[in-house]
Amino acid sequence: MNAVEIKNLDVSINNKEILKDINLELAEGRFLGIVGPNGSGKTTLLRVIIGIIKPKSGSIKIFGDTPIIAIKKGIFGYLPQSQMIETTFPARAIDVVLMGIYSRLGVFSWHSKEEINLAKEMLSMMNMSGYENELFGNLSGGQQQRVSIARALINNPKILVLDEPSTGIDVVGQEDFYHLLKGLQKKLNLTIIMVSHDIGAVTSYVDEIACLNKTLHYHGSPLGALNDTVIKQLYGKHVDIMMHTELCDKCERLQSGQKN
Numbered sequence: 339m340n341a342v343e344i345k346n347l348d349v350s351i352n353n354k355e356i357l358k359d360i361n362l363e364l365a366e367g368r369f370l371g372i373v374g375p376n377g378s379g380k381t382t383l384l385r386v387i388i389g390i391i392k393p394k395s396g397s398i399k400i401f402g403d404t405p406i407i408a409i410k411k412g413i414f415g416y417l418p419q420s421q422m423i424e425t426t427f428p429a430r431a432i433d434v435v436l437m438g439i440y441s442r443l444g445v446f447s448w449h450s451k452e453e454i455n456l457a458k459e460m461l462s463m464m465n466m467s468g469y470e471n472e473l474f475g476n477l478s479g480g481q482q483q484r485v486s487i488a489r490a491l492i493n494n495p496k497i498l499v500l501d502e503p504s505t506g507i508d509v510v511g512q513e514d515f516y517h518l519l520k521g522l523q524k525k526l527n528l529t530i531i532m533v534s535h536d537i538g539a540v541t542s543y544v545d546e547i548a549c550l551n552k553t554l555h556y557h558g559s560p561l562g563a564l565n566d567t568v569i570k571q572l573y574g575k576h577v578d579i580m581m582h583t584e585l586c587d588k589c590e591r592l593q594s595g596q597k598n
């Protein structure tokens with residue numbers, strides 16, 4: 339069964355057409371990158387997928403269910419574009435991860451030893467062991483991002499939805515971050531949907547890419563997204579894309595099940 343199935347989707351906000359005739363299928367366990375210029379509807383598409391925005395017409399199925407039912411089943415882990423945690427708030431990294439449980443239950447409660455251990459496990463999976471008691475606001479942007487993903491993963495979602503997760507992370511940090519995501523995808527059989535501006539970098543890490551500018555101009559193998567026609571349709575002119583010419587070696591090894 340497909341993780342995501344979108345058919346003839348149209349979305350309007352305040353009578354303005356934002357997305358038009360989107361058709362997209364994504365199998366379970368795949369890593370999809372969504373790219374496109376500013377204002378092209380990337381965040382809107384993510385919000386439709388996770389059931390925050392209702393489409394004007396068309397259908398969207400998440401493992402065969404509507405997004406609303408998928409939310410109730412805890413299918414999604416979501417990391418929005420802007421950090422939703424006030425960095426001056428005196429919360430430790432582990433408190434932020436445990437907030438994932440609060441948001442599921444909708445109530446505050448004391449945490450059991452099992453939940454605290456689970457939060458530690460999530461931090462360890464994000465290579466953040468040893469930072470449990472650090473104040474969130476004192477962590478670097480990249481470390482905060484990892485803690486936020488640990489929070490998104492604590493309810494064991496089947497689809498991880500990330501909106502521009504690498505913003506503010508330097509190039510080396512971004513590479514490590516993408517490898518970490520790739521590792522999670524394989525280890526947890528996680529379906530990942532990630533919006534990014536960086537078509538060049540994303541091309542090296544994702545299994546599929548969707549090029550969006552109100553309509554879907556391309557969906558398929560990442561390398562095919564870099565042809566001149568697609569780029570021109572997306573950005574309205576020729577753009578030189580900085581890219582790896584091949585898929586990242588380390589990712590290919592991961593893909594074929596080999597160890598680093």
Ligand SMILES: Nc1ncnc2c1ncn2[C@@H]1O[C@H](COP(=O)(O)OP(=O)(O)OP(=O)(O)O)[C@@H](O)[C@H]1O
Binds near residue numbers: 377378380
């Ligand atoms: N709540 C809203 N009210 C009015 N217009 C909106 C709203 N949300 C989005 N839009 C409009 O929809 C269009 C697409 O916005 P969206 O945030 O989905 O684009 P994006 O591709 O994610 O942009 P960016 O790359 O800049 O984050 C924009 O023109 C935006 O102004």
